[in-house]
Amino acid sequence: MERFFPASGKVIAICLLVILLGGIAAASTTGWIDLKGLIAKVLPEQQEKGEQGEEKAKSLAEENERLKERLKQLEQQLQKERELRMSLEERINSAETGSEQEAKTTGYRALGEYYSGMKPTAAAAILERLDLAVVAEILQGMDEEEAGKILAAMEPERAAQLTEVMAEGAALEGEIQ
Numbered sequence: 001m002e003r004f005f006p007a008s009g010k011v012i013a014i015c016l017l018v019i020l021l022g023g024i025a026a027a028s029t030t031g032w033i034d035l036k037g038l039i040a041k042v043l044p045e046q047q048e049k050g051e052q053g054e055e056k057a058k059s060l061a062e063e064n065e066r067l068k069e070r071l072k073q074l075e076q077q078l079q080k081e082r083e084l085r086m087s088l089e090e091r092i093n094s095a096e097t098g099s100e101q102e103a104k105t106t107g108y109r110a111l112g113e114y115y116s117g118m119k120p121t122a123a124a125a126i127l128e129r130l131d132l133a134v135v136a137e138i139l140q141g142m143d144e145e146e147a148g149k150i151l152a153a154m155e156p157e158r159a160a161q162l163t164e165v166m167a168e169g170a171a172l173e174g175e176i177q
Contacts (some may be wrong), residue, residue: 112142124153
């Protein structure tokens with residue numbers, strides 16, 4: 001009969017092993033045997049390593065959360081500093097523009113005083129050769145009576161152009177203020 005069933009001894013051994021393991025599992029489930037305790041006695045190092053691994057994983061997770069929170073705080077601080085920097089740059093640019101404009105105005109006033117000291121015909125002859133916007137700035141910085149005398153000494157067409165430029169500048173200045 002072994003000819004027909006040469007592996008029957010192996011099959012019986014496997015069946016006995018399955019029955020034994022099933023019995024152990026059932027006994028462990030019902031509480032007759034403490035399978036975890038037996039395994040812990042047999043493999044105490046593995047259990048300690050597992051517990052240490054769990055503790056380390058928990059510690060790393062906590063550290064990760066702290067780092068994420070710190071990163072969030074740093075990003076918020078960086079954003080505030082960027083906004084502050086942009087605000088300061090705007091103020092600096094505004095101050096520089098104001099300083100430049102003030103310097104130009106002061107320069108035009110000084111030129112206006114210089115031309116006021118000249119005869120109106122001589123001042124008109126010089127101012128007719130300059131850019132309209134520059135002449136308008138100079139005349140606006142002068143005493144109105146002196147500016148009027150110089151305009152009267154200019155060619156009528158040039159005086160009319162200057163009057164238009166000065167009126168536009170006054171209108172713009174009124175809109176800004």
